[in-house]
Amino acid sequence: MPPSPAPAPVAIGITVFRPTPEQVATLRARVAAEARPTIVFDNGGLPASVAAHLTACGARVLSAGDNIGVGGALDAIARAATAAGAAQVLLLDQDAVFTPAQVSELEAAMARLRALSQPPAVVGPRPEAAPGRKAPAYPRRPEIPDFGSLVPVAFLATSGSLIDLQAYARIGPFRSDFFIDGVDLEWCFRAWAKGYGCWMETRTALPHHVGGGVIRWQLLGIEMPRQPPFRMAAYLRNSVYAWRLPHVPRAWRLRQAAYLPLQALLYWADSGYRPRVLAQLAGAVLDGLRGRLGRPKGLPR
Structure with a gap:
């Protein structure tokens, strides 16, 4: 050759x-x-x-x-x-x-x-x-x-x-x-x-250098970057939307289906359980299910 x-x-x-x-x-x-x-x-x-x-x-x-x-x-x-x-x-x-x-x-x-x-x-x-x-x-x-x-x-x-x-x-x-x-x-x-x-x-x-620190759930061994709400919302939205893509491996979809709710809960807890943050995360998941992508809500100008 x-x-x-x-x-x-x-x-x-x-x-x-x-x-x-x-x-x-x-x-x-x-x-x-x-x-x-x-x-x-x-x-x-x-x-x-x-x-x-x-x-x-x-x-x-x-x-x-x-x-x-x-x-x-x-x-x-x-x-x-x-x-x-x-x-x-x-x-x-x-x-x-x-x-x-x-x-x-x-x-x-x-x-x-x-x-x-x-x-x-x-x-x-x-x-x-x-x-x-x-x-x-x-x-x-x-x-x-x-x-x-x-x-x-x-x-x-x-x-x-x-x-x-x-x-x-x-x-x-x-x-x-x-x-x-x-x-x-x-x-x-x-x-x-x-x-x-x-x-x-x-x-x-x-x-x-992703995020502004680390959020940890030591009991479950979960660590994630501390991000502003619009970043976390975009992450959830895009992850949920990606489940419908045929090239995304089934094993990854299953892993994310189990992992994303824990990440969302950990992020909400880190925010002080603010209702506004929970509503934003829930809305992001709904956007992912409905295929509403593009510029994230709350993105700073």
């Missing part, structure tokens, strides 16, 4: 929304240190002076003039990377601290995965918890063996994920109607269903 041709350059895609001064400083340093083409999507709140500085440093800054959600921003980045001639795009959020050397590690991992019969869709780093936060957990695919340091997983968070753009074109775009939560999970389930693999490179790691 002849070797695959060398891939085109990797593009870097970064989504931002109301970045803090510290996140702006990280973004500036990221663009300055990266020789690869960089695309920044502003979902709102990026100062015009910062956008101008990033552009002067060689980055391409995109905006729809409104918050179109994570899914819409990632699709815009993927389209721009493809138009720029990139074969792969490394997706990052504004909190991510991921060095150019780590990007190269994922690029090398993607190249190794091309030796497999099942083409790779995405490879990402091992998740770690930033101080006071909870790292996401990636369930492994037990029917597929590890490939050296690479572990097949059901899904990965988009931040830190290196996406193969040819695979992306065949799998389809991220679900913009999910807006924020579950976008990565649904896309990876769809990738597996279409014959592509999702892999975690265990030799490199990325700390995750």
Whole structure:
């Protein structure tokens, strides 16, 4: 079998929304240190002076003039990377601290995965918890063996994920109607269903900063990020809606059917059992059952 041709350059895609001064400083340093083409999507709140500085440093800054959600921003980045001639795009959020050397590690991992019969869709780093936060957990695919340091997983968070753009074109775009939560999970389930693999490179790691702390139910061993109500509502809504999608595995649906009520109860308890929060969570579940997606209710402008 002849070797695959060398891939085109990797593009870097970064989504931002109301970045803090510290996140702006990280973004500036990221663009300055990266020789690869960089695309920044502003979902709102990026100062015009910062956008101008990033552009002067060689980055391409995109905006729809409104918050179109994570899914819409990632699709815009993927389209721009493809138009720029990139074969792969490394997706990052504004909190991510991921060095150019780590990007190269994922690029090398993607190249190794091309030796497999099942083409790779995405490879990402091992998740770690930033101080006071909870790292996401990636369930492994037990029917597929590890490939050296690479572990097949059901899904990965988009931040830190290196996406193969040819695979992306065949799998389809991220679900913009999910807006924020579950976008990565649904896309990876769809990738597996279409014959592509999702892999975690265990030799490199990325700390995750999701939420504003951790909510714990020690008796049941449950931990979840502490999120604002609109985020928790979007998570519930999208999870319930995903049960109807044929590419979402039955085992995952059953797990979520048991787990989501416990998470909702834990979140409500953490809110002080406020009736308004309970009504918002119940409304989110109803929206998921009825297929009412899009911009979450209560999303800050």
